[in-house]
Amino acid sequence: MTLVAPAPSTSPKRLVDHFETGLNSPICLTWELTYACNLSCVHCLSASGRRDPRELTTDECKAVIDELQRMKVFYVNIGGGEPTVRSDFWEIVDYATSHDVGVKFSTNGVRITEEIATRLAANDYVDIQISLDGATAEVNDAIRGAGSFDLAMRALDRLSSAGMTRLKLSVVCTRTNIGQLDEFKAIADRYGAQLRLTRLRPAGRGADVWNELHPTQDQQRELYEWLVRHGENVLTGDSFFHLSALGESLPGLNLCGAGRVVCLIDPIGDVYACPFAIHEEFLAGSIRDAGFGAVWRESELFAKLRAPQSGGACRSCAFFDTCKGGCMAAKFFTGLPLDGPDPECVRGFGEEALARADRVRPKPSVDRSHRTSPPRPRGGSRPVPLTLQRVRPAAPPVSACEESPVAEYVASLKGGR
Amino acid sequence: MSELTLESSLRLHPRVSVRPEPFGALLYHFGTRQLSFLKSPQLLAVVEACGTEPTVADALRVARVAESEFPLYLRALQTLRASHMLVEEAA
Numbered sequence: 258m259t260l261v262a263p264a265p266s267t268s269p270k271r272l273v274d275h276f277e278t279g280l281n282s283p284i285c286l287t288w289e290l291t292y293a294c295n296l297s298c299v300h301c302l303s304a305s306g307r308r309d310p311r312e313l314t315t316d317e318c319k320a321v322i323d324e325l326q327r328m329k330v331f332y333v334n335i336g337g338g339e340p341t342v343r344s345d346f347w348e349i350v351d352y353a354t355s356h357d358v359g360v361k362f363s364t365n366g367v368r369i370t371e372e373i374a375t376r377l378a379a380n381d382y383v384d385i386q387i388s389l390d391g392a393t394a395e396v397n398d399a400i401r402g403a404g405s406f407d408l409a410m411r412a413l414d415r416l417s418s419a420g421m422t423r424l425k426l427s428v429v430c431t432r433t434n435i436g437q438l439d440e441f442k443a444i445a446d447r448y449g450a451q452l453r454l455t456r457l458r459p460a461g462r463g464a465d466v467w468n469e470l471h472p473t474q475d476q477q478r479e480l481y482e483w484l485v486r487h488g489e490n491v492l493t494g495d496s497f498f499h500l501s502a503l504g505e506s507l508p509g510l511n512l513c514g515a516g517r518v519v520c521l522i523d524p525i526g527d528v529y530a531c532p533f534a535i536h537e538e539f540l541a542g543s544i545r546d547a548g549f550g551a552v553w554r555e556s557e558l559f560a561k562l563r564a565p566q567s568g569g570a571c572r573s574c575a576f577f578d579t580c581k582g583g584c585m586a587a588k589f590f591t592g593l594p595l596d597g598p599d600p601e602c603v604r605g606f607g608e609e610a611l612a613r614a615d616r617v618r619p620k621p622s623v624d625r626s627h628r629t630s631p632p633r634p635r636g637g638s639r640p641v642p643l644t645l646q647r648v649r650p651a652a653p654p655v656s657a658c659e660e661s662p663v664a665e666y667v668a669s670l671k672g673g674r
Numbered sequence: 675m676s677e678l679t680l681e682s683s684l685r686l687h688p689r690v691s692v693r694p695e696p697f698g699a700l701l702y703h704f705g706t707r708q709l710s711f712l713k714s715p716q717l718l719a720v721v722e723a724c725g726t727e728p729t730v731a732d733a734l735r736v737a738r739v740a741e742s743e744f745p746l747y748l749r750a751l752q753t754l755r756a757s758h759m760l761v762e763e764a765a
Contacts, residue, residue: 262713275697331702
């Protein structure tokens with residue numbers, strides 16, 4: 258990113274001040290193409306699993322791309338769910354890249370065959386992010402599910418062998434993987450990929466595990482120092498501007514871009530202000546009404562987000578200028594006031610706010626989790642959502658009392674999901 | 675890279691897309707994946723004029739830049755050339 262200013266005296270506003278009042282089109286648009294997913298990651302922002310039957314059709318997706326081309330949205334960040342499980346996924350990618358809309362998509366690697374890898378490597382308008390949340394199978398699979406580490410490594414291997422150079426390794430930083438940052442970097446380097454670290458947000462299923470998985474204060478400092486050491490060689494998607502209060506600002510815009518420079522289109526065409534806040538509170542409209550541009554330009558929610566923010570309790574903080582009170586989504590989903598400190602405020606004000614008794618966490622407005630998900634390790638004494646499966650015909654008959662749900666569970670894990 | 679002068683001839687890189695914005699413009703280079711922000715509408719006018727005018731000096735005049743500000747704009751154009759947003763054409 259370069260800022261080019263010919264005459265500072267005539268532009269007293271900083272660039273971020275302009276961004277706060279909104280742009281003609283988003284800079285960074287996230288598009289979740291489907292809620293369907295082959296995995297059930299414990300921290301999934303969009304609580305994905307099952308496909309929504311109202312999903313945008315191929316033609317509707319192409320109409321969105323036509324509009325993005327007209328609005329000069331240079332690229333879209335496609336995710337999900339697992340976007341590649343849509344049968345028209347490659348068609349949508351090709352349509353976008355032949356209409357001046359670059360594609361950066363995130364995948365767990367499930368559909369990256371050698372043939373697909375070769376095809377992707379040849380398309381100069383495509384960037385790929387492979388998600389990995391542990392530098393070892395043990396750490397990764399506890400979050401993303403059994404077999405997911407091998408899936409990701411296989412995809413990295415195939416893409417890199419096919420000559421794909423625009424490759425990223427995308428890691429959500431958690432309490433269990435902060436100690437592996439150097440190992441993540443080594444994996445990325447091995448495949449010629451760029452490392453991208455982002456913040457664990459308490460959205461979707463992430464709200465269930467945030468308490469146990471979000472980095473401790475000491476780990477936040479460790480992460481911050483690691484990021485400062487690696488500078489612009491490591492991407493962060495501007496995730497960590499709340500850490501700026503630990504010292505110098507990190508590279509990036511350092512601003513909450515919700516509704517100003519970023520937004521999200523979900524699989525059914527609903528537009529949300531922020532990629533981390535798929536909740537009716539942040540719903541700006543639907544592309545099915547009058548198109549994406551109309552929502553971006555005319556949504557009342559976006560107008561509100563582009564108006565000057567008060568800063569509330571954080572206004573008097575010496576670091577307000579760089580931290581801006583942190584992440585709106587993180588506050589919302591932990592039940593904190595939006596004009597107060599971030600739950601992970603490095604000065605500890607978030608912890609104080611979290612400890613207050615009157616905090617009410619919002620109910621999720623959507624949940625597409627697999628109803629038959631294998632039970633995941635969750636803290637506390639929650640009931641374990643085990644589902645008994647019917648005996649497969651090939652299995653020898655057993656009496657009801659011999660059928661152990663746990664045995665079935667272990668077997669299905671070994672099945673290499 | 676040679677020093678940029680008023681006699682240089684600049685063109686937008688063929689893989690760069692320009693999007694006007696209230697503050698000026700956003701430039702995106704599809705090859706390098708870099709974004710640049712032009713922080714004034716007048717700089718956008720200069721960049722656009724570079725595409726039609728034979729020299730930088732002509733572009734600055736077409737965009738109504740005061741001569742006293744030429745050095746500032748030369749520096750801005752130099753930055754855009756260094757990031758390959760603009761490319762120099764042989765005279």
